[in-house]
Amino acid sequence: MRAPEFGCGRASHRALNLTPSGVKYNQMVVHVELSETEMDRLFHALSASTRRDILRRTMTKEITVSELAREYDMSFSAVQKHISVLEEAQLIVKRAAGRERLVRADPQRIAQARVLLAQYEDLWRARVDRLDALLAVSVEPTTP
Numbered sequence: 001m002r003a004p005e006f007g008c009g010r011a012s013h014r015a016l017n018l019t020p021s022g023v024k025y026n027q028m029v030v031h032v033e034l035s036e037t038e039m040d041r042l043f044h045a046l047s048a049s050t051r052r053d054i055l056r057r058t059m060t061k062e063i064t065v066s067e068l069a070r071e072y073d074m075s076f077s078a079v080q081k082h083i084s085v086l087e088e089a090q091l092i093v094k095r096a097a098g099r100e101r102l103v104r105a106d107p108q109r110i111a112q113a114r115v116l117l118a119q120y121e122d123l124w125r126a127r128v129d130r131l132d133a134l135l136a137v138s139v140e141p142t143t144p
Contacts, residue, residue, distance in 0.1 A: 046091075054079075054092070058105040065102075090109045
C-alpha cells in the first residue's frame with residue numbers, strides 16, 4: 001500500500017482517509033477517518049504544553065475544572081479555554097455533576113491520534129529512506 005502524498009500548499013494537500021484495519025490499543029480497534037478540519041483541531045489542541053498537561057492529568061481519573069485550574073498559574077477562564085479547545089478536538093469529555101464540571105480524557109480519540117501520528121511517522125521515514133537511497137546512488141567517487 002502506497003503512503004499518501006502531501007504537498008506544501010492547501011490546494012495540493014489531499015485529505016487523509018485513513019482506515020487501518022485491525023490496529024489495536026488496549027483491546028480497542030481504532031479506525032481513523034478524520035477530515036482536514038478535525039486534524040487541524042487535533043494538532044492545534046496538542047500544540048500547547050498546558051493542554052497536553054491537562055490531557056495527561058485527565059487520563060487516569062476524572063477531575064473537576066476547578067481542581068485543574070488550581071494547578072496552573074493562569075486565570076480560571078484561561079484554563080476553561082484550554083479545556084474547550086481539547087473538548088472541540090474530542091480529546092476530553094466534560095460532564096456536569098451537580099454544580100461541578102468533571103473532565104476526563106477520551107481514550108478512543110487519543111488512540112486515533114496515536115494511529116494518525118504513527119502514519120505520519122511512517123510517511124516521513126519512507127521519504128528519508130528514499131532520500132538516503134537516492135544519495136547513496138548519486139554519490140560516486142571521482143578520479144582525476
